[in-house]
Amino acid sequence: MYNNMSYRRYTVGGSAGSFSFSPAESTVREKPAIHAWPGATVNEYRIAGGADGAFFVAYKVTQTSPGTWQYEYAIFNHNLDRSIGAFSVPTGAGVSVSNIDFHSPPQHPGWTGDGTVGNAGFSSADWTVNQTPSSVSWATETLAQNPNANAIRWGTMYNFRFTSTSAPTTKNATIGFFKTGEPMTVPIQAPGSAVVANVSVSGRVTDANGYGIPLARITITDGQGASRSVMTTSFGYYTIYNVVPGQTYTIGASAKRYTFPAPQQVPITTDVANLNFVGSE
Template sequence: MIRPLTLLRILAAGLSLAIPATAQGPDITTIKIGGSGSDFSYYGQSGGIAAYSMGTTSCNPGTQVVNWTNSDHPVIGQNFYRLKDGRFEQIGQSWLKHGFCAVNESGCGSCQSTNCDTLGLGCADTYSSGLNDGAGGGPKYLVNALTGQHSHPYPSPSGPSTIRGRLQVAVPDIDPSQNTGAEYFAEAQYVSAHVAGAGNAKHSYSWRKLNVISTSNVDGSGPATTDQSAPYAWRAQDPSVTVVEVANTDEGGSGVHGHFAVAYTVTDLGGTWRYNYVVENLTSQQGAGSFAVPVPDGTVITNVFFNDVDYHSGEPFNGTDWTTSHSGGVFSWACTQTYQQNPNANALRWGTMYSFGFDADGAPLSTVGEIGFFEPGTGSVLTMAVDAPAGGPAAGTAYCSGDASGTFCPCFNFGIPGHGCENSATPDGARLAGAGDPSVSADTLVLNATLVIPGQPGLFFQGDEVVNSGDGVTFGDGLRCAGQNVMRLEVATASPGGSASTTIAIGAAGGAAGGETLRYQYWYRDPVGSPCGTGFNTTNGLEIVWVP
């Protein structure tokens, strides 16, 4: 089960580099997707499925040449993703291109060219979209991305000739007329035994934004972002997204780790919150059979969401959607069969990303999520920092909003009802909410500030009374709402997603008594671009009626 931990938030945000930093040993990264422009091929449709491929250019930024022989060559994976209505999903994947004869071209440093059985230091190698056509590729089930090993000979793909083996996407998922406001992305990955053995396997992931003009007309938009998997594309479009990379240490032997990328964001809907998560398996052979986050029993959960990506063209894997459960303070999604029951069940395998989500009446807290492994092997679970409604149902009543219903915000920087005044991160203003049991004896109440400034410190404080009959008075860029016998409770720094939560026992810290009504607020720094120039702001006020 999920263990309660006190966490420092993890920020795992990479940098976009044209030429990656030097890695030790052989290394591959993908420096171009679709060439420098629009090397994407469209092959047509069959049964409502559209088929594509894309060009890729690899680079060796390492300290050793990379093997590129008939028996020890890389394979290339191709994926498409969609961001729509705040949800990030994988919508397609291809069979694998098997590499041959590295051409050792310039374009990624000072190329030390070799023969085509190796990719030299600082050298690049390009496969056009035609060469990467999955119709001539091999299946994923014969490739172990952890070790890079793959079996030969490999079977040809099956199915309609127009789409078999190719990067397949359901037309309703990519047709712009059916996806107003959606954004699209491509991802490429090289899997090499030589590189995996050096512990550099995850470096090959790169992504690029797409311009989807029509189902039959797809090209690139901007350069590829190297050494980053697809969840970073989501973060690039939405700064509230947090990406955390985790690894199953030594899954493939000393220094050979099974890598995952987890990303999440929480959207304040005004009294409820929308939680969206993705998990991408980058290199793990054990894969994932479950994903879970803490959600106390009694929390109202609605709009539960799950998305996987279809295998095709003769891959043996089952596509049954994961099921959900909510018990023992945990909400989980899980594969319907274990590895022992069916080794080909719908596990989260390498080179794929599954998406999860729900709406809840509990506010976000920094807590611990879990990935449960599918295949037996090293360990049984991975844990990572996430936001989840770990505090339970909402508690307290908001007052003193920055929406012009009472005292005006200092420079007319009005927020929305139930929030404070506008800050540099959002015109809505920051929001303070409570979650848990406002009982003095239980003392599980947690205060949650959202839409504050990422990475900036703030202070939770308590007052006996409302200020100015509950309308507040101007204070910095916001309003001071809680007063009389003001008590500092806890300093908390906002997460990359702009949220901060208390970790102390609020009742005991503030001397609350059963039957007493107390008021709470969060003060926070806003040093760059604060609307009124004071450099700090506040949330709305929150009134809590404590019970014995």
């Protein structure tokens, strides 16, 4: 039941309204045409030990320009009765995703005895896209909502794509079934977490009269207890560079002849300016 498909490459000639097709290679037997996708990784999955048929997931990532990648996925249902109704690709924190797209073949109009509910034919409606901070998902209607929904049924292949500024890494996509069965995960290439740029913390250390205190020590300590220090300039200014955002830091000042309030707890998500300290003699 798994070797009843073949494919063959053809050369297409002519122009709009008049095309010609000529065989370019020999027939590739016992494999579906999803294997003809150049440069793609294609994996086969058999459900319930093969008792409920097989489907294929293919993916390909192309760097279209410096810092931009096109992510393409294809799902082909060879002979899986339960069909497929949802597909979700995980993304990382801060990942930018754009140009989200979907393609499915048009369904035949309904006819008497076509096997669909009410002889209405299967829907050709595009799947609904749902983008969250952690994933991009596509889904058709559920079986309960519409038994004629545009699920990936026998012998059909659907495509999913988007663009991202994050480089690919290996992750698990989620396949949701239409008729029955729990979702399953499959390995793919997906955008990795965005590289978060480090930030800076700056300010001034002064005395009670507003004069800058030179060579005061500013100490910053992260949540794991790692500390480092910088010294103020002759006018009391300081800048701490390469601070990793997304944490709460303990920042305090010290200097000879001066006392300062207790160190401050500072949550840092972006550059911090005017974090000032006033010492008293």
